[in-house]
Amino acid sequence: MSGGIRFENVSVAYGATTVLDRFDLGVEPGEVMALLGPSGSGKTTALRTVAGFVHPAAGRVRIGGRDVTGLPPYRRGIGMVVQQYALFPHLRVEENVAFGLRARRAPRREIPGRVAEALELTGMAAYARRHPRELSGGQQQRVALARALAIRPEVLLLDEPLSALDARLRSGMLAELARLHRELPKMSMLYVTHDQVEALTLADRIAVMDKARLREVGTPQELYRRPRTEFTASFVGGANLLPVTVTEGGILLGTTRLDVERGESAPGAGATLCLRPHLIGLGEGPNSLAGTVREVQWRGATHRLHLDLGGRTLTADLPELRTPPALGERITVHFAPGDAVLLPAGIGADANPRTAPGTSPQGALTGAGRADG
């Protein structure tokens, strides 16, 4: 059985409010696709249309090529894990895991083996006889995962599965999910998150959503290194977004001429320079920028500097400095021509990157540090 999910122009509305607008996306068999976007962008709604809990006003949903738009959830071949573990408190772990199999009328003699297999996959075999209240939050989430896997789903739907866990458990579970993906290479996963680190770590591709629409889809590397919109640039990884002017003679940041590829931006047009904080170096270089130090944050392995470039803030993450600059000091930083991306003004402008998480009031995004904690 080949998995894979296909959204074909799926729209969902509650009353007059469209919460999913002509959503068109394919998840390949065996692929992990993250749905990444701010709160309320429609991620959960998209996932629930695959599960069969939300019915589209228009469009079709396919799983493994099969049109499942009209099918009830239990006939779709899906496993689902949500933020709240939703285990039955009065049932032991093994009974919780067997529940989905019984509900689907799996042959009785097969159930113990399938339960054991699912508990083994999730590292919970030793806890089979316990009740949920005797488990930690992370363990309960593993049981929820085991329950979803026991039915051997074609597709696994995960809705913020790690958000109830503390940071250390979260990174452990993330590694577990990556291992699971390697061990079950045919199973597709659709993973809803608003955490870019989870998406970058786990996903083969990321679908960036905002305001009920799909904004951009690509591999984590594509979206990180070559974002096509300001929204993606700021939401995936954190970026400095600086308005520049495109002229025949080159790109101008204020009066400073920069050596960066012009891309699709036509002379005369406005554009935005996207520059990742960690790709900025100290001192003179190919693209030198002078600024006044407004803030210095020591972050262990790095120093984060906020520089005032004449009214614009530039955030730079530098490897830990022996002698960090003083506040008010004037310093020069630089970046390599290939390390900045020029985004044509206007694309994704209505996506309002200024409200993306981690954006400082000056419009320089400081969220890149989330990747390093």
Ligand SMILES: Nc1ncnc2c1ncn2[C@@H]1O[C@H](COP(=O)(O)OP(=O)(O)OP(=O)(O)O)[C@@H](O)[C@H]1O
């Ligand atoms: N049953 C419902 N009735 C009315 N509006 C709803 C319903 N479910 C969701 N919505 C609205 O649809 C929009 C999208 O919700 P959805 O849960 O898909 O967003 P999300 O991207 O998953 O957000 P979050 O990250 O906060 O979970 C929101 O504005 C939400 O208020």
